Each structure stands twice: as structure tokens, then as C-alpha cells.
Amino acid sequence: MTVAGWIILLVTVGGMTAMLAWCITKVVTTPGATEHMHSQADIHTPDVDED
Amino acid sequence: MAKPTRSIESWGTRVGVILAVTGSAVGLGNFLRFPGQAAQNGGGSFLIPYIVAFILLGLPIAWVEWALGRYGGRKGFNSLPGIFRSVWGRDAGAYAGVLGLIIPVMIYMYYVFVEAWCLAYAFQYLTGGLRLGANPGAYEDHFNHFVGINQNGSAFGTSAIWFLIVCFVINFVLIYRGLSKGIEWFCKWAMPALVICALIVLVRVLTLGTPNPDLPDQNLVNGLGAMWNPAREGQTMLQSLARPEIWVAAAGQIFFSLSVGFGIVITYSSYLKRDDDVALSGMTAAAGNGWCEVALGGMITIPAAFVFLGQAFVDNPPGTFGMGFVALPSVFNQMPAGSFFGFLFFFLLFLAAVTSSLSMLQPAIAFLEEGIGVDRKVSVTLLSLITALGSGFIVYFSQSLLALDTIDFWVGTVCIYLLATIQVVLFAWVLGINKGLEELRRGAEMPVPGWIGPIIKYVAPVYLLLLFGWFVYDQVRQTLDPETSSYLDTIAENRTAQLSVGLVLLTAVFFTLLTVLAVRRWRENEAAQQEASS
Numbered sequence: 273m274t275v276a277g278w279i280i281l282l283v284t285v286g287g288m289t290a291m292l293a294w295c296i297t298k299v300v301t302t303p304g305a306t307e308h309m310h311s312q313a314d315i316h317t318p319d320v321d322e323d
Numbered sequence: 324m325a326k327p328t329r330s331i332e333s334w335g336t337r338v339g340v341i342l343a344v345t346g347s348a349v350g351l352g353n354f355l356r357f358p359g360q361a362a363q364n365g366g367g368s369f370l371i372p373y374i375v376a377f378i379l380l381g382l383p384i385a386w387v388e389w390a391l392g393r394y395g396g397r398k399g400f401n402s403l404p405g406i407f408r409s410v411w412g413r414d415a416g417a418y419a420g421v422l423g424l425i426i427p428v429m430i431y432m433y434y435v436f437v438e439a440w441c442l443a444y445a446f447q448y449l450t451g452g453l454r455l456g457a458n459p460g461a462y463e464d465h466f467n468h469f470v471g472i473n474q475n476g477s478a479f480g481t482s483a484i485w486f487l488i489v490c491f492v493i494n495f496v497l498i499y500r501g502l503s504k505g506i507e508w509f510c511k512w513a514m515p516a517l518v519i520c521a522l523i524v525l526v527r528v529l530t531l532g533t534p535n536p537d538l539p540d541q542n543l544v545n546g547l548g549a550m551w552n553p554a555r556e557g558q559t560m561l562q563s564l565a566r567p568e569i570w571v572a573a574a575g576q577i578f579f580s581l582s583v584g585f586g587i588v589i590t591y592s593s594y595l596k597r598d599d600d601v602a603l604s605g606m607t608a609a610a611g612n613g614w615c616e617v618a619l620g621g622m623i624t625i626p627a628a629f630v631f632l633g634q635a636f637v638d639n640p641p642g643t644f645g646m647g648f649v650a651l652p653s654v655f656n657q658m659p660a661g662s663f664f665g666f667l668f669f670f671l672l673f674l675a676a677v678t679s680s681l682s683m684l685q686p687a688i689a690f691l692e693e694g695i696g697v698d699r700k701v702s703v704t705l706l707s708l709i710t711a712l713g714s715g716f717i718v719y720f721s722q723s724l725l726a727l728d729t730i731d732f733w734v735g736t737v738c739i740y741l742l743a744t745i746q747v748v749l750f751a752w753v754l755g756i757n758k759g760l761e762e763l764r765r766g767a768e769m770p771v772p773g774w775i776g777p778i779i780k781y782v783a784p785v786y787l788l789l790l791f792g793w794f795v796y797d798q799v800r801q802t803l804d805p806e807t808s809s810y811l812d813t814i815a816e817n818r819t820a821q822l823s824v825g826l827v828l829l830t831a832v833f834f835t836l837l838t839v840l841a842v843r844r845w846r847e848n849e850a851a852q853q854e855a856s857s
Contacts, residue, residue, distance in 0.1 A: 273545065274548065276553050277547070277548050277551040277552035284617045285617050285621075288610065288613045292345070295603065295610045298603060299344075299768075300337050302768050306339075306340040308766055309340050309599075310599055310601075310604050311344040311604065311608060312582070312591045313343060315591045315595065316594065317594055318594065319692055320699065
């Protein structure tokens with residue numbers, strides 16, 4: 273493992289961890305955020321009800 | 324006493340939303356495709372275009388998809404041809420949207436096959452079929468035999484075909500009966516369980532040391548180097564970065580794992596309400612996905628593959644998705660309760676794959692409903708038949724997994740790349756960047772920075788077009804040079820590659836013809852509405 277390899281590892285993993293931590297903090301500290309947030313999995317497609 | 328109760332409920336809701344949003348993006352792309360792509364494209368060098376693509380393309384275009392889909396939904400469309408036609412105001416938009424039907428349907432064809440490998444491995448751990456001892460080569464032989472890597476048609480003689488049928492039936496029943504709403508539960512609870520399981524595996528990988536004293540170079544630190552070092556034997560970092568296919572593959576991997584450029588996010592976001600958040604939702608999904616990919620996918624599979632199987636295996640993995648199926652069983656073999664963790668990991672990965680594959684047919688279902696006028700159940704049945712034929716083709720042409728890898732490259736990388744380019748141009752230049760950002764900011768639970776506008780309007784399209792032009796030029800140059808081999812050479816020389824590209828073209832023709840009918844139908848509806856209003 274070279275120095276350049278360690279730098280790429282730390283920057284990549286550290287950067288993604290920081291970004292995820294920021295998002296989680298934002299969700300937790302923003303009042304009412306969860307009421308308007310969606311994932312692909314929880315979006316209901318109305319065509320299912322038509323059958 | 325009421326206040327603390329509300330606070331506890333609120334905390335539970337927030338955790339649930341975080342788990343659902345981040346978990347929805349986790350799938351085979353993170354744990355299996357990413358290590359395969361990194362191994363084939365220079366290890367640490369691959370991470371440089373990967374991070375650039377994440378910042379300049381992945382997150383901005385994820386936001387573009389969420390906003391464009393919600394905008395199209397308000398115009399009354401849920402399919403890409405309908406949404407693109409509505410945004411562009413021309414029939415040509417519908418034909419550009421055909422890519423958003425071809426991509427998820429064709430990816431579904433091979434994705435379900437890889438899903439079947441996960442289910443089979445979970446089953447084999449449960450029944451003792453994967454107790455193959457300490458020799459890592461035994462796991463490679465097992466995988467090669469199981470998926471039919473040595474000879475076309477041989478996968479039909481293994482249990483792989485039965486697991487594929489089980490996966491097809493599971494997907495068909497869940498989609499046909501409209502039970503996909505239940506996948507929310509999977510994302511909320513099964514995905515965090517997968518991450519915890521992966522963390523346990525990561526701890527074991529990081530404590531492997533030098534498992535074989537006869538091969539002292541095959542140790543963990545060198546294994547991490549195989550994944551993260553930007554320079555490789557015979558190739559410097561700059562030489563790696565001078566290859567356009569690395570940049571295209573990195574962008575393709577970002578798109579694949581974020582489900583951007585698939586046509587899936589845009590279809591689902593078309594069902595959102597006008598003031599639902601798309602900014603924080605999109606960013607949290609992207610961040611959770613990126614973290615799983617680099618911190619788990621990048622730290623586990625290639626280091627383990629190097630430690631047990633050496634650099635030669637890392638340089639020539641068995642297909643884009645195969646590395647994890649050879650390397651990880653060697654890790655589980657070195658763990659206490661390894662069979663249990665092996666079962667748990669592959670079963671949870673199977674569930675993660677199911678949550679993704681369930682959504683892959685929705686863009687085409689929405690199109691058949693609103694464009695052709697058939698109901699959901701007919702759409703699902705038709706698409707299941709088409710994808711079953713396509714999967715059968717991929718399973719039959721299993722030698723070197725060439726059919727799977729060829730379709731994954733041309734559809735899972737190149738077509739996704741093209742669709743992402745079309746989407747960003749439509750959003751920034753046709754809809755207009757100001758109107759687009761207004762759409763993105765509506766209901767946003769985070770401030771959308773102003774600099775994202777120039778990135779979406781100028782940087783992303785220029786980056787995508789220049790890179791694609793460079794890639795095409797390099798492919799033509801390599802094709803004309805008799806000493807180098809290009810993707811075009813592979814198509815020219817190999818019958819399986821020719822048939823695979825033929826299958827892609829056949830699917831494209833099929834959906835284009837359906838789009839001709841859909842455009843005619845939409846025109847008639849518009850004319851009837853105009854007549855009624857006048």
C-alpha cells in the first residue's frame with residue numbers, strides 16, 4: 273500500500289462518511305423533514321389500486 | 324408526559340426515514356459490481372474519476388431526475404417517453420425517452436440472474452453445499468461451474484437455472500400483485516441488517532493478516548493496496564487516467580449504483596406530490612449508497628480476493644459481478660460461524676437485489692399503461708415474458724459471462740450514460756435551468772446551493788459529451804490499430820458479443836415501435852381534448 277493509496281482511501285471513505293453524516297444530521301435536526309422525504313421504495317404507484 | 328412520547332415517536336420516525344432512504348439505494352452495484360469495475364479499471368486510479376463523477380454528475384443528475392420526474396407527473400405523465408415529450412414539447416422527446424425503457428428492462432434480464440446467484444449461495448450455505456475447505460481455488464471452481472463460465476449452455480445443467488426460475492417467480496408475483504409496497508419494510512430493516520453484516524465481514528477482512536505463510540506477499544496491507552493504489556505494475560496513475568474507458572466506466576458505475584440514468588427514479592418521482600422534498604431525499608440516498616460502496620464494497624471484496632487468490636485473479640476477475648462470489652466464501656471460511664454469516668450476507672444481498680429488481684419494470688409498466696392503454700397485469704405479464712427470454716439468452720451464453728458483461732457494458736454503462744446526458748440537457752436547456760432549479764427547490768428540506776445551476780447547465784453536459792467523444796475516438800483508434808483490441812473488435816470477432824448487441828437492438832426496435840403507437844395515441848387524445856375545449 274503506497275502513500276498515494278492511503279491518501280485515496282482516506283479522502284474517499286472520509287468524504288463519503290462526512291457527507292452521509294451531514295445528511296443524517298440534517299434529517300434529524302430539520303423539523304418536519306421526514307414528512308416530505310421519500311425513497312423510491314415508499315412511493316406508491318396508483319396503478320396498483322386500479323387492479 | 325405527552326412531550327417525551329412525541330419526541331420518542333419523532334425520533335423513531337426519523338431513524339425509519341433515514342434507514343428507508345439510504346437503504347433503498349443499496350444493492351448488487353455496491354457489493355459486487357463496484358469491486359469488479361475497480362479491479363478492471365486500475366484500482367485506486369478508478370477512484371479519481373469515480374469521485375469526480377459523483378460530485379459533477381451523480382448527485383446533480385440524481386437531483387435532475389427527481390425534479391424532472393415530479394414535474395412530468397404534474398403534467399400527467401409517468402413514463403419517460405411521456406415525460407420527455409411533455410418537457411420538450413415535441414414527439415422527438417418520446418423517442419429519446421425510449422432509452423428509459425430499454426435500460427431497466429435489459430438490466431433486469433441479467434440482474435435477476437445475479438440475484439439468483441445470491442439466493443443460491445445463501446441456500447448452499449444453509450445446506451452445507453459451500454463447505455469447500457481452505458483452498459480458495461475450490462470456491463473459484465465452484466462458481467465457474469455453477470454459472471457455466473467454461474462453456475455456453477452449461478448453466479442449464481446446474482441448479483443456477485432453478486434458482487433463476489425461483490427469482491423470476493418471486494419478482495413476477497410481487498410485481499403482478501402490486502405488493503412492491505412491502506419493499507419499504509425490506510429497505511427499512513433488511514438493508515441495515517445487510518450493512519451490519521457487511522461491517523462484521525469487514526472486521527474479519529481487516530484482521531486477516533497473512534493467512535497463508537507460504538505466500539507472505541498476499542497479506543492484508545498489499546490487499547488494500549490492490550484496491551486503493553493508483554499505480555499498478557507496468558502502469559502509472561497518469562497512464563491509467565489517460566484511458567477514456569476508465570472515466571466512462573466510473574461515470575457508469577456512479578449512475579448504476581445511484582440508479583441514475585435508468586429511468587427508474589424519474590418514473591417513481593412522477594408519483595410524488597407537488598411539495599414533496601426531492602433535494603434532501605436524493606442527497607441522503609446518494610450519500611448512503613456512496614458510503615456503502617467505498618467503505619464496505621471497496622474495503623472487503625478486492626482486498627479479500629488479493630489475500631486469498633492473488634494479483635492475477637484481481638487483474639482478471641470472473642466477470643464484472645463474479646469477484647464477490649469467489650473471494651467472499653474464502654473470508655467466511657476463515658470466520659467463526661462462517662456458514663451462518665455466509666448465509667446471512669448472501670440472503671440479505673438477495674433481498675437488496677429484490678428491492679431493486681422490483682422497481683426495474685415500473686418504467687416500462689407505466690409506459691405500456693399510459694402509452695398503449697393496457698392494464699398493469701397485462702403489462703407485467705408481457706414484460707415478464709420478454710425478460711424471461713432475455714435472461715434465458717444470458718444464461719445460455721454463459722461462457723466467460725460474455726453475454727452478461729457485453730449487455731452490462733453497452734446498456735449498463737453506455738446507454739445509461741446517454742440517457743443521463745439527454746436528461747441533463749432537457750432539464751437545463753429545454754426546461755430551462757431557472758425553472759428547473761425552482762422545481763428542485765420546491766419543498767426542499769435543505770438549501771440547494773446556487774453553484775449547482777452552472778454545474779447542471781454547463782459542467783455536466785460538457786463533461787458527458789467530451790468524455791463520450793473521447794471514448795468513441797479512442798475506440799475507433801483502437802479498432803484501426805491491429806495491435807490493440809477494442810469493444811468494437813470484440814463485437815466483430817465474437818459471435819456471443821454480436822448476438823448480445825443484437826438482443827439490445829431488438830429490444831430497442833420493439834420499444835421504438837411501441838412508442839410510435841404511443842405518440843399516435845397521445846396526439847389523438849390531445850386533439851380530442853382541444854376539440855372538447857373549443
